[in-house]
Amino acid sequence: MFSRLSLDMMFVVTLPIALILMHMMAVGEIEFVKPMRHMMIAVAFAYAMYLSLKIPHSEQSHYLGYMLGVVFLYVALQMMWIYGIHHKFGTTKNPHYLAQGCMLLLLLLGYCWHIMKTYQKWLTGALSLCLFWLLIITLSRPAWIGFVVGLAVMLVFLSFRQKMILASSFILVSTFLFYTNLGHFADRVCDLYLNVSTEERVLIWHNMWQMLSANSPSEWIIGQGMSQFSEHFKSYSEYHLRGVDFNSPHNFILELLYMHGALGLLLCLGFILTIYIKLVRLYRLQVEQRLTLLMLVMLSANIAFTSITLPFYTAYNLNIIAIVVGVMFALNDRAERVQSHHV
DSSP states (O other): OHHHHHHHHHHHHHHHHHHHHHHHHHHTSOOOOHHHHHHHHHHHHHHHHHHHTTSOHHHHTHHHHHHHHHHHHHHHHHHIIIIISOOTTTTSSSHHHHHHHHHHHHHHHHHHGGGOOHHHHHHHHHHHHHHHHHHHHTTOHHHHHHHHHHHHHHHHHSOHHHHHHHHHHHHHHHHHHHHHTGGGHHHHHHHHHHSGGGOHHHHHHHHHHHHHTTOOHHHHHHOSOSSSHHHHHTTTOTTGGGTOOOSSOSOHHHHHHHHHHHHHHHHHHHHHHHHHHHHHHHHHTTSSHHHHHHHHHHHHHHHHHHTTTSOTTSHHHHHHHHHHHHHHHHHHHHHHHHHHHHO
């Protein structure tokens, strides 16, 4: 097990090491910054998920109960903080953090539905309604975009009947939200549609490109490091003049291009593309298809959400990618064992 682990994890640790070295080359000194800590924790998550799936199948039946308990605790804490302590964003400091958790947990509960007992389905239904409500009141449009992207990826792999059920459900729920304007859903969507060219992110991206345009040749190749953005961007940001500063450009393509240059951007995109290729291959090999599909859906939803909302190196993004990678390698092990057995 550990022999195989070391080979697989070479894939996981190679990219963080390369990006850390590129950062030190860019800033010209050896330093430990916050994104590095997040990368180390993410690698540990990948190891943990890989090893946890090595537990015999007879013990994995307990996972569902533990998972429902954790989701119940999450929902209870958020409700208590919002309606009891009157903290607008629950236990988080940002509405998007809360929205991301609700979005991913809704997808996870949907995946587990078919293996639940009747009383667990009743509990899951109640939890799903609470998560849905929390997602609505965050007013996070990126979370809805991520949720729709996740459903779209799922749609590709479903049977025709399942596609019709999912599409019909989506249309009914969307129609209900527009008709009732629950949580200002219709207002937010219409505002985005009518004012997309002047939306906050578009202006940030424009200012970000102005900053990138001042790059030297070496900065275009290896970037300016992980710790320079916040201060550097103030000189270009129109929002800085209004007293508002950002810790990321809300666009991980531009962010990675700034921090690590074209070389780092290509490495990161190649890493993500490799994950997708491996997951699709596992799905076609019919290895734990439902779990593989869940990983594809959650990864897609998370990337769509994070790419226009959060810094790339936030733990909220890296840990999700790490969990997907750990599960992917565990499933890959099973596929190789099945193939060797057939041979």
